[in-house]
Amino acid sequence: MVEADRPGKLFIGGLNTETNEKALETVFGKYGRIVEVLLIKDRETNKSRGFAFVTFESPADAKDAARDMNGKSLDGKAIKVEQATKPSFERGRHGPPPPPRSRGPPRGFGAGRGGSGGTRGPPSRGGHMDDGGYSMNFNMSSSRGPLPVKRGPPPRSG
Numbered sequence: 001m002v003e004a005d006r007p008g009k010l011f012i013g014g015l016n017t018e019t020n021e022k023a024l025e026t027v028f029g030k031y032g033r034i035v036e037v038l039l040i041k042d043r044e045t046n047k048s049r050g051f052a053f054v055t056f057e058s059p060a061d062a063k064d065a066a067r068d069m070n071g072k073s074l075d076g077k078a079i080k081v082e083q084a085t086k087p088s089f090e091r092g093r094h095g096p097p098p099p100p101r102s103r104g105p106p107r108g109f110g111a112g113r114g115g116s117g118g119t120r121g122p123p124s125r126g127g128h129m130d131d132g133g134y135s136m137n138f139n140m141s142s143s144r145g146p147l148p149v150k151r152g153p154p155p156r157s158g
Contacts, residue, residue: 007037007059009084010066013051015039016075021046027074028054032061053084 012024021037028034036055056070058063062083070081 006055008056008062010054010062011084012054012081013080014077015050015079016077017048017050020077024052024054028065031065033057
């Protein structure tokens with residue numbers, strides 16, 4: 001089940017950047033009493049980002065508006081109207097975690113390997129000093145585990 005932010009709150013997407021709060025209030029006000037119109041704007045330019053939230057006093061009015069207005073044209077653009085939901089990072093442990101904020105390589109992988117650059121793949125045979133200071137010619141078997149031990153009858157003592 002989708003977790004609603006507020007039952008009477010609608011998300012309106014695909015808006016013309018020229019559409020303002022007054023236009024939204026006029027169009028959606030036909031369905032019932034509106035508590036809030038929140039047009040999302042860019043911080044730097046203060047222009048519309050093309051989506052808004054309209055909160056109705058009555059959840060039933062919001063449902064009617066979403067049903068009737070979804071896909072309709074407003075200021076020359078087809079709009080998407082649906083029940084607003086909380087972003088996944090506000091839902092607690094329900095849903096996927098937010099994406100990581102760092103842009104670098106994963107932290108757990110190549111860290112602390114002596115600056116080998118995190119290269120993976122077959123070892124080079126040129127004897128380069130890129131694996132902790134050992135020549136690759138002498139370190140070929142270390143990544144495959146211990147050498148096989150021949151087992152036989154124990155040596156006789158006595």
